Amino acid sequence: MKSKLFLWFLLGISTVLAQAQRAKSPNRVAPAMTLQPRSEATITSITFLTVAGGAPVQNAGSDQGALNLGLVSNTPRANANGVQIESEKDSFVIAARVGLRVDLSNSSRAGTVMVSAYLLSPDPSGTVSVDGVQLSLTPGIIARHVAYGAITEHVVKIVVPVSTPAGQLLDLIGLIVTPNG
């Protein structure tokens, strides 16, 4: 009895895998039922947005955004173009709010994603955080449950030591969205 059950289980897996293999063939029509989820997963999109009172964010292509903080210095300011600056003893903090939306092409699909962030390259001159999570080269979770289609606000902060030479600041923040099972 147990062996029969196991055999049927294997048969079930092999059936589905076989269908998935057939779907790759251009000469065959794939069953819609099994292909649809794979199609959805490949077209998850991330959009960076400007939120009310936030810093201007430009969408720079698919899943790409650009946040320009403009001219900054160690001069405190409450909010100018969505950018705040606070002075500290040996550094100052630049803070800006940005919007994020994760979409699926199939809008009927409900669900949430977990959002992680990391630095694409180390920042020797400052410390970067998103929503209080200090970023490193290893992804850290900044939001555990973000609904598809919802715009969420996130605070990007950069701590700049006073010893950092004047010039260009550039940080590349990578985001990873993982569907919650």
Add this chain to the structure above:
Amino acid sequence: MKTKHLQPAAIFTSLILMSGMVWAQSSSGTLAVHAELASSINLTFVTDPSGVALTGSGTNAAALDFGTVSLYSTPAANVTQTVGTGNFMVSTPFDVSVTKSNVTSANYALSAVLTTVDGTNSWAIDTFPLPTSPTAPASLTVTGVYASNVPHTLHLTIPNSEGAATISNTIDFLATAN
């Protein structure tokens, strides 16, 4: 009979497994954050331990009040009065703190100037008489030490012949990174 029930169960299980595999896939994006970092220095006035309390101490827009002064009365606390020939002078120390950020500079230069002409009284800081704008400011130091409260003394000389009045003026300070 049991086989008929098990077949859909197996397929269902397989679909669930496959579904799990699909939904575990992640997507990624990139946010480029750019800024132009400018160097800056910051000047603040600080109450000196031996001086009168500044209104707005710790900021770059402070007010110093000598209180009521006269030739024959005792000045307020932390105000020194010196009687001269035909005039008297009141003095009090105050501190200036200049900090630097994102700049390579060993020290700073500090200068000051009156904003309003005062044809009756004389104003000076330390040993330097203050001119009135738009005349060039008086140089107070060219080797100011960053991030320290550097004491300076404000002197106001009042002629004995001057009638009772409120005396006020504004002094602009300019710190320049060397």
